[in-house]
Amino acid sequence: MCFCVGFAPKQNAIVLLVIQAGFGNDSHMLMLPALLYVRHRSTLISTDMPKPNSHFTVTRDFDATPIASPAISQDVWDGMAPAGSEPSSHLAEVLNQMHDARSLLDISDLEMEILSHARRETTAQLIVQRDDGNHIVFVGHRVQWNDARGPFKGGIRFHPSETLDMTRALAALMMLKTAVLDLPLGGGKGGVQCDPATLSRPERERLSRSYIRAMHPVLGPELDIPAPDMNTNAEVMGWMVDEFESIRGRHAPGTITGKPPALGGSRGRPEATALGGLSVLHRIAGHMGKPLAGNSLVIHGYGNVGSYAHQLATDITGARVTGVCDSRSGLFNPEGLPYAEVSAWKQRHGSFIGCPVGSAVSPDELLVQPASALLLASMEGVIGSHNANDVQAEMVVELANQPTSQEGSQHLLDRGILVIPDILANAGGVTVSYFEQVQNASWQRWSRAQVVERLQQEMASATDAVANMADRHDTDLRTTAIALAMERVVAAQRTRGWSSRSSM
Incomplete structure (x- = not known):
């Protein structure tokens, strides 16, 4: 050396x-x-020299000032600026919700400051070779928000509208999500701004491996554990863990969760988010004295989470699914939509257009159909101030991240519509990801029945904790869930000596 x-x-x-x-x-x-x-x-900033298909990685610790490099465009550096007093929309909503929840807690300004900023952010330019021999440059991010309770944990998204602001917001939400489930993990998130629909399978593989080559110094089973998210799946996680292990020269299956079972992935992981959300909905409905058996559910979004929610809804809740949609088309039938026929049609035709088992509706129209519960499993911000007053469901379940805006959520609450927040409703995925880490670390393989049983136990415990705290404080579930999560994170920060207070 x-x-x-x-x-x-x-x-x-x-x-x-x-x-x-x-x-x-x-x-x-x-x-x-x-x-x-x-x-x-x-203060340390590290920039790897160019490597094949993975150039110019820049890591900024939470207390560091980025050092400009001529190799990095000004836009990239500007995007790495710490969140100021007026952060942009997605992160601003999360921080505003955290500040609202602070009213239920006794925490200091310093503790709130630590909760409100990332501990580390990494941005990389990813140079990927296209199938025709040309090259294309993508920008990837990894935001590591808080690790007071354990290693950073969070998915990797491939999406055309992915931004550093969105990645920051979702990393903060992951901190809250792991804490509300009382998992020994922190919060992080990764993303690449790209349209995976325009990439071939080999190009997606090269992009996935390029991301790991850029980010591997800040990843690892005891540091930061990625997982699938929007437009990434078990196959992508398989490429990524293989790349990581190739770089490190040893097996490290616990570095990434949501892997294929052949590489150490957990049984029950694909359906975990939907199963967890339905379990929370069923328990909340029982807590309210409004069982769902025989009533109707509408599912907005039909990707992995939405389709599994359709498949499992009747078994978990006893309700019938009366409406479904994807990004372009939807179906509604007040008598119910049979999963086998609807999913087979979607599989064959790529949309619900022409499906004979229900009436055609647009995705926007589906949001305002009557139902006992509206399950939001599509994108961020589908319910806002522009349409919240038209929602006819009795409950809204956030299976996606941030599917209702802050204003939209307040409109729903003002109208007496219960909102089950994302950090509780969609936490089934990260819970089974944690189970996968446990299995990888102990070289075990649990049965699907074991995974499902333990998941339902964890979701029930978290739901009861949030519901009971909401009753005590006479407030909504989102504020309560965030307050409970913040309380647990701050307790860990205090135990570590990050602030002077020794008890809650």
């Missing part, structure tokens, strides 16, 4: 060039050079 030291006067930083070569059993391996920019007070 060789070191070259220089001084960058403009950045007031020492520049350390590290050239690392393998020795011993690894003597055939040659590591590419890396630039380490070391500022005063031990």
